[in-house]
Amino acid sequence: MFHTADPKDIKEGKITDIYFARTIEILKAKKADKWVKAEFITKNLPSGWTWGVLSGIEECVELLNNLKVSVRAMKEGTIFEPLQPVLELEGMYTEFGLYETALLGLICQASGIATKAARCKKLAGERLVISFGARRMHPILAPMIERSAYIGGCDGVAVAKSAELIGEEPMGTMPHALIIILGDTVEALKAFHEVIDPKIKRVALVDTFGDEKLESVRSAEALGRELYAVRLDTPASRRGNFLRILQEVRWELDLRGYKNVKLFVSGGIDEASIPGLNTLVDAYGIGTSISNAPVIDFAMDIVEVEGRPLAKRGKLSGSKRVLRCPSCYRYELLPLKDRKTPCPGLTGSGRPCGATYEDLLIPLMKEGRMFSKLPRPKAIRSYVLQQMRFFEVLT
Numbered sequence: 001m002f003h004t005a006d007p008k009d010i011k012e013g014k015i016t017d018i019y020f021a022r023t024i025e026i027l028k029a030k031k032a033d034k035w036v037k038a039e040f041i042t043k044n045l046p047s048g049w050t051w052g053v054l055s056g057i058e059e060c061v062e063l064l065n066n067l068k069v070s071v072r073a074m075k076e077g078t079i080f081e082p083l084q085p086v087l088e089l090e091g092m093y094t095e096f097g098l099y100e101t102a103l104l105g106l107i108c109q110a111s112g113i114a115t116k117a118a119r120c121k122k123l124a125g126e127r128l129v130i131s132f133g134a135r136r137m138h139p140i141l142a143p144m145i146e147r148s149a150y151i152g153g154c155d156g157v158a159v160a161k162s163a164e165l166i167g168e169e170p171m172g173t174m175p176h177a178l179i180i181i182l183g184d185t186v187e188a189l190k191a192f193h194e195v196i197d198p199k200i201k202r203v204a205l206v207d208t209f210g211d212e213k214l215e216s217v218r219s220a221e222a223l224g225r226e227l228y229a230v231r232l233d234t235p236a237s238r239r240g241n242f243l244r245i246l247q248e249v250r251w252e253l254d255l256r257g258y259k260n261v262k263l264f265v266s267g268g269i270d271e272a273s274i275p276g277l278n279t280l281v282d283a284y285g286i287g288t289s290i291s292n293a294p295v296i297d298f299a300m301d302i303v304e305v306e307g308r309p310l311a312k313r314g315k316l317s318g319s320k321r322v323l324r325c326p327s328c329y330r331y332e333l334l335p336l337k338d339r340k341t342p343c344p345g346l347t348g349s350g351r352p353c354g355a356t357y358e359d360l361l362i363p364l365m366k367e368g369r370m371f372s373k374l375p376r377p378k379a380i381r382s383y384v385l386q387q388m389r390f391f392e393v394l395t
């Protein structure tokens with residue numbers, strides 16, 4: 001048996017901090033339940049991040065769809081900033097209070113992963129970024145982790161079940177195990193080429209036994225134009241100046257006419273290493289730094305009771321609108337009842353922007369009835385990449 005919750009446990013409200021269950025008990029016993037609005041915001045983002053990518057909304061819908069609540073939410077994949085409500089629930093508190101723990105868990109981890117993936121993809125530009133991190137986390141979470149990595153911007157995921165969930169083909173190369181068992185890099189590559197479906201890209205792993213540049217040349221000579229790339233997963237003990245190793249591999253391959261063979265790197269890749277490797281690298285396999293991304297510590301807080309703005313210290317009371325200018329991406333936070341004005345921002349040439357703000361926090365469902373169909377992961381990823389044109393990764 002795995003030490004994990006069953007989806008049924010989550011739907012039945014069993015994944016809840018006990019004090020929420022006791023609060024429900026007290027409110028029911030005292031007939032003191034109230035109609036409330038509760039919002040989910042983060043006051044700060046981890047690691048000096050200035051923006052986050054929202055992920056986990058589809059699972060929140062799965063959890064909320066049998067409850068008598070009205071839900072407003074940002075679309076999954078929306079880039080948000082601190083203090084902006086990304087989700088708001090309205091209804092009798094005892095209808096949804098029990099699910100605070102699970103709802104937070106669904107967006108805190110997923111949004112951290114999606115944001116990290118977006119940061120890595122932004123730094124890598126057009127180069128492939130593949131999610132290799134499922135092995136660092138409990139396998140029961142792998143599909144969620146890799147779905148968030150994909151919608152955040154990764155070009156592919158390694159685990160078959162995750163790929164199924166996002167409707168894409170899984171991506172991978174070959175493990176050291178194949179080379180160790182067959183005893184040689186090129187024997188393993190030839191066996192892969194002989195057995196595996198021709199549509200799968202041929203990537204030789206060149207750091208198992210010998211020097212990467214010699215193994216790369218041997219692999220290129222063995223497969224010629226069939227070889228898509230060589231993967232360097234050089235152990236840290238031998239990595240030294242990794243860029244120099246890549247320069248040597250690139251030089252030796254080009255010298256022999258294998259300019260088509262791409263360079264794929266993995267092992268300890270993080271945002272800090274990407275800019276320095278981009279001059280030579282065509283593809284990144286990123287594991288730990290994405291799957292073990294810091295969580296975004298959202299909190300759920302009541303902001304209205306029986307229609308009256310009321311919130312704890314440190315929180316802004318009342319239901320809100322989150323506006324964003326589609327032209328200059330300026331954000332505005334307003335009380336829900338306030339009317340929006342044209343964007344007061346300035347264009348690059350210093351003229352008033354004046355564009356019409358769009359509402360980011362929009363009605364999603366009422367008592368289980370959805371107002372619109374949820375987008376597929378591919379569409380969410382495109383939405384993230386489109387927004388990412390307006391955001392920088394400050395490292």
Ligand code: PCP
Pocket residue numbers: 132133136174175176177233266267268269285286287288289
């Ligand atoms: C690892 C494997 C992972 C990579 C590294 C992720 O290599 O290829 O995909 O690394 P990261 O978590 O540091 O980003 P190995 O453990 O050498 O495994 P294998 O032989 O299976 O490729």
